[in-house]
Amino acid sequence: MRPMANVPFELNGKSVYIAGHRGMVGSALVRRLAREDVRLLTVDRSEVDLCNQAAVVNWFARTRPQVVFLAAAKVGGIVANATLRAEFIYDNIAIAANVIHAAHQNRAEKLMFLGSSCIYPKLAAQPLSEDSVLTGPLEPTNEPYAIAKIAGIKMAEAYRSQYGCDFISVMPTNLYGPGDNYHPEMSHVVAALIRRFHEAKVSGARSVVVWGTGTPRREFLYVDDMADACVHLMKTYSSAELINIGTGEDITIAEFARIVAEVVGYIGEISFDTSRPDGTPRKLLDVSRLASLGWRARTWLTHGMRQAYHAFLAASATSNKRSEPCSC
Numbered sequence: 001m002r003p004m005a006n007v008p009f010e011l012n013g014k015s016v017y018i019a020g021h022r023g024m025v026g027s028a029l030v031r032r033l034a035r036e037d038v039r040l041l042t043v044d045r046s047e048v049d050l051c052n053q054a055a056v057v058n059w060f061a062r063t064r065p066q067v068v069f070l071a072a073a074k075v076g077g078i079v080a081n082a083t084l085r086a087e088f089i090y091d092n093i094a095i096a097a098n099v100i101h102a103a104h105q106n107r108a109e110k111l112m113f114l115g116s117s118c119i120y121p122k123l124a125a126q127p128l129s130e131d132s133v134l135t136g137p138l139e140p141t142n143e144p145y146a147i148a149k150i151a152g153i154k155m156a157e158a159y160r161s162q163y164g165c166d167f168i169s170v171m172p173t174n175l176y177g178p179g180d181n182y183h184p185e186m187s188h189v190v191a192a193l194i195r196r197f198h199e200a201k202v203s204g205a206r207s208v209v210v211w212g213t214g215t216p217r218r219e220f221l222y223v224d225d226m227a228d229a230c231v232h233l234m235k236t237y238s239s240a241e242l243i244n245i246g247t248g249e250d251i252t253i254a255e256f257a258r259i260v261a262e263v264v265g266y267i268g269e270i271s272f273d274t275s276r277p278d279g280t281p282r283k284l285l286d287v288s289r290l291a292s293l294g295w296r297a298r299t300w301l302t303h304g305m306r307q308a309y310h311a312f313l314a315a316s317a318t319s320n321k322r323s324e325p326c327s328c
Contacts, residue, residue, distance in 0.1 A: 009110055009166075009235050017041040017065035019050060019099055020072030024179035025114060025172070028227035029069055036231065041065050051094040053101075060102035068103050068111040069230060070096070070152075074145075076181070076188070081142040082277075092148030100155045104165050111167040112234055113156045115149040115242065117219075117283050118142045119171065127286040130171070130242050139280045157240050166238055170230060173246035173285050177223035177304065178311035190220065193257055194305075194312050197264040207269040208261070211276035214254030219246050219284050222304035225297045232295045246285035247297040263305045 016033060020026035021042040033040060041063055048059045050072050074084075074091040081088060096113065103111045120128045121136030133153070138146045156167040176190035183191075193210065200208045229245045237243060251259075257270055290296075299307075 012037040014066040015039045015041055016067040018069045024223050026071040027179045028223040032227035032231050050098055051091055053098045056098040056102045060106045064106050066109045068108050070099050070113045081145055085144045089144035089148050093151050096152035096155055104159050104163055113152050113169045115153055115169055115171045117171055117173050117285060118146045119149050122280050126282050127284040129286040130244055141277055141279055153242055160240050168237055169242040170233060171242055171244045172226050173219040173221050175221055175223045175226055177308050193260045194309055197261050197266040201264055201266040205268060207271050209271050209273050210257050211273050212278040213274050214272045216253050216278045217250045217282040219250040220301055221246055221297055222299035225299050229295050236293050243289050244285040244287050246287050248287045250284040259305060263309050
């Protein structure tokens with residue numbers, strides 16, 4: 001195993017496994033790593049279920065990846081987290097446990113575990129520093145998912161401490177961009193609003209309803225920036241301490257909704273359903289540790305949202321084309 005000092009880690013010539021390569025973050029990592037001299041390893045869920053320990057162990061033994069990006073996870077918005085609580089905690093703990101242990105067993109040189117900013121206490125001091133984990137109660141709506149992610153962080157720490165594995169953990173803020181899930185109820189706020197405003201524009205609806213009061217503040221990071229940060233940290237960071245990935249800037253959900261409406265081209269009214277949960281009042285990451293390592297986000301929110309909307313339109317066109325009856 002490599003020493004734990006923060007010395008440059010060489011990716012060139014390595015076999016790199018992206019767990020969750022079809023997800024939003026995983027597909028962004030595929031795009032980013034195409035610029036590196038690496039041999040990418042991916043495997044579909046139909047071939048290897050990451051919740052199945054034996055399948056994961058056997059696949060690692062056959063392929064023996066040298067570098068692992070653990071981006072696979074069961075994810076969703078407030079509704080999904082509130083209604084699929086057992087699935088969210090079981091699947092995500094199983095994925096983390098199986099992949100981290102298999103990476104250790106097969107002597108992977110380095111592993112990056114991707115967590116989530118929901119690991120931080122609901123009322124933690126803002127901006128959220130990496131040291132605030134486990135200092136208070138979690139947001140109840142996504143507690144099972146958060147606990148699973150905390151378990152992954154602690155596993156990476158434990159394997160590093162006991163076995164000397166160069167395993168690190170990163171915490172992304174709210175992500176958006178190509179590859180997002182646009183389910184009308186199970187998606188995150190960015191994808192949900194893109195779909196809602198687009199459908200309102202197409203139908204000519206006079207108003208769009210946004211869940212909650214619109215007052216919570218959120219930070220948004222374009223997913224290709226996230227992938228670039230992950231590659232940067234894989235090369236430059238080696239520590240048991242987790243590290244935040246974000247922009248260091250936030251806006252209210254109401255302000256964000258107006259940006260989405262402008263990007264989509266919707267000109268109707270925006271109202272708020274205050275009977276719906278708001279979630280955590282504010283989530284802004286302290287990214288000073290990341291900045292000290294020489295990385296900052298480059299994609300402005302409005303530009304990134306235009307890219308995200310174009311990706312949504314492309315995905316919708318592909319979906320519609322597949323659903324058309326065959327004319328042959």
